[in-house]
Amino acid sequence: DVHLVVSGGGLVRPGGSLRLSCAASGFTFDTHAMNWVRQAPGKGLEWVSAISASGGSTYYADSVKGRFTISRDNSKDSLDLQMDSLTAEDSAVYYCAKDRGSFPGGGLDYWGQGTLVTASS
Amino acid sequence: DIQMTQSPSSLSASVGDSVTITCQASQDISKYLNWYQQKPGKAPKLLISDASNLETGVPTRFSGSGYGTDFTFTVGSLQPEDIATYYCLQYDNLPLTFGGGTKVEVK
Numbered sequence: 001d002v003h004l005v006v007s008g009g010g011l012v013r014p015g016g017s018l019r020l021s022c023a024a025s026g027f028t029f030d031t032h033a034m035n036w037v038r039q040a041p042g043k044g045l046e047w048v049s050a051i052s053a054s055g056g057s058t059y060y061a062d063s064v065k066g067r068f069t070i071s072r073d074n075s076k077d078s079l080d081l082q083m084d085s086l087t088a089e090d091s092a093v094y095y096c097a098k099d100r101g102s103f104p105g106g107g108l109d110y111w112g113q114g115t116l117v118t119a120s121s
Numbered sequence: 122d123i124q125m126t127q128s129p130s131s132l133s134a135s136v137g138d139s140v141t142i143t144c145q146a147s148q149d150i151s152k153y154l155n156w157y158q159q160k161p162g163k164a165p166k167l168l169i170s171d172a173s174n175l176e177t178g179v180p181t182r183f184s185g186s187g188y189g190t191d192f193t194f195t196v197g198s199l200q201p202e203d204i205a206t207y208y209c210l211q212y213d214n215l216p217l218t219f220g221g222g223t224k225v226e227v228k
Contacts, residue, residue, distance in 0.1 A: 047217035107212045111164035
């Protein structure tokens with residue numbers, strides 16, 4: 001079975017940083033692109049970032065470009081999201097999601113449980 | 122960016138009713154559309170991929186259709202456990218974009 005376990009959320013001051021991690025199991029991690037999707041409280045889903053299976057290509061939503069960095073370690077089956085210069089608008093539950101393809105665009109099939117990030121003073 | 126217009130934003134139906142949700146894309150996305158079910162406090166669950174492909178283990182009362190810009194998701198006979206919010210997702214182009222969601226309630 002596919003399992004994605006997300007960690008690293010919490011309360012951070014505006015302007016601060018946080019690093020999220022997603023531990024994957026149950027599939028061949030290095031053959032699938034991975035994504036981060038977020039959901040503000042009571043709101044819909046917003047795609048944030050994606051990374052190709054090899055890690056050689058990264059993609060970002062305009063709302064986070066230049067502030068967030070996605071990375072992966074295929075030797076450890078793990079995915080990270082480094083979030084800098086956080087604002088209140090970044091407050092959300094963050095999910096990692098597996099892509100069906102080796103590049104983003106295969107569709108998201110499995111999702112982790114999510115972790116809450118709150119940027120507030 | 123491709124805009125996904127999902128309707129209605131909410132609906133109320135009785136157990137056993139047929140329920141239909143639509144998603145319209147702002148440009149042709151071929152068959153590259155998924156449907157998800159999200160229950161409160163949980164991650165989304167994939168129900169339908171490639172517009173009409175029912176995922177393994179998903180009850181056959183769920184179905185999807187459409188191609189290009191217009192897509193439909195149907196629950197053939199609504200059950201109490203189907204109470205959730207449903208989202209469409211286009212994956213033809215980055216950025217991936219979701220519909221606004223449809224909250225389904227039982228009368």
